[in-house]
Amino acid sequence: MNIAKHLEEDVRRYFQAGDYLPSESELAKRFNVNRHTVRRAIDELVFNGMIERQQGRGNMVVSQPFEYPLHAGAHFTDNLLEQGSLPTSRVIERGLTRANDKVAALFGVLPESSIIKLTTLRKIDGVPASVIDHYLSDVNWWPAVKHFEVGSLHHYLRDKLDVQLTRRSTRLRAVMPTKTDCRLLQLPSKTPVMAFKTTNVLKGTDRIVEFSSSHTRSDLVEIVLEH
Structure with missing residues (x-):
């Protein structure tokens, strides 16, 4: 399962700029994987400019073309x-x-x-x-x-x-x-x-x-x- 791809589709369809993703633990339960795997998937979205890590607040969706x-x-x-x-x-x-x-x-x-x-x-x-x-x-x-x-x-x-x-x-x-x-x-x-x-x-x-x-x-x- 390509978790990063699933998250990217979710972000494009269901999230607005300024929204926050569910916590890594919630996503780990959803995809039935460990948090480290979820973190790597989120890293891909950060690299692609879709997500910004906010210290102490979580992973925020940013405005995107x-x-x-x-x-x-x-x-x-x-x-x-x-x-x-x-x-x-x-x-x-x-x-x-x-x-x-x-x-x-x-x-x-x-x-x-x-x-x-x-x-x-x-x-x-x-x-x-x-x-x-x-x-x-x-x-x-x-x-x-x-x-x-x-x-x-x-x-x-x-x-x-x-x-x-x-x-x-x-x-x-x-x-x-x-x-x-x-x-x-x-x-x-x-x-x-x-x-x-x-x-x-x-x-x-x-x-x-x-x-x-x-x-x-x-x-x-x-x-x-x-x-």
């Missing part, structure tokens, strides 16, 4: 629901626009071709987390997409249009936030954001149908690369 595993099948909504968090997303801007040279090249269309653009604001447990510009290649989707308001865009495309998308590539770098980022994400101007540029293809094909550019709070989300 939300994990976002990055792989082909990664979905913001599903990942955070699995962690016991409440992710939300709403559209703040939508419409048809013209593809610039870069986006046109990705989609395999002529520059200035008509495409769909949506801007969404994502929150985690009510806290603004990221602002995303989504570009969709197929204007035939617009009659359905123009009614998209809240939730997962990919789930909406799947349910309304029977379109399933898979991540093809992601580029990530750190940048300073724009004034719009600071306003929407409630972020100080000197706090960097993570800038993602992502391409998604129709499942089972190599056809790129979505390009997204997002700015995500670096103090709120931790990217996990799975190998």
Whole structure:
């Protein structure tokens, strides 16, 4: 039994920053092991920055970023629901626009071709987390997409249009936030954001149908690369 893993899952699901873990003796009884084994497991959580030992008080849960595993099948909504968090997303801007040279090249269309653009604001447990510009290649989707308001865009495309998308590539770098980022994400101007540029293809094909550019709070989300 991986006690550290069990404790980590408990902390993410049931504890808030400032809460204290049960005593080592209580945990030893729960897992049917000795206190030394429990202490080693807690040491792992201390090393990972999830727990802080408080002299004479116990083991305190500290504020921590939300994990976002990055792989082909990664979905913001599903990942955070699995962690016991409440992710939300709403559209703040939508419409048809013209593809610039870069986006046109990705989609395999002529520059200035008509495409769909949506801007969404994502929150985690009510806290603004990221602002995303989504570009969709197929204007035939617009009659359905123009009614998209809240939730997962990919789930909406799947349910309304029977379109399933898979991540093809992601580029990530750190940048300073724009004034719009600071306003929407409630972020100080000197706090960097993570800038993602992502391409998604129709499942089972190599056809790129979505390009997204997002700015995500670096103090709120931790990217996990799975190998």
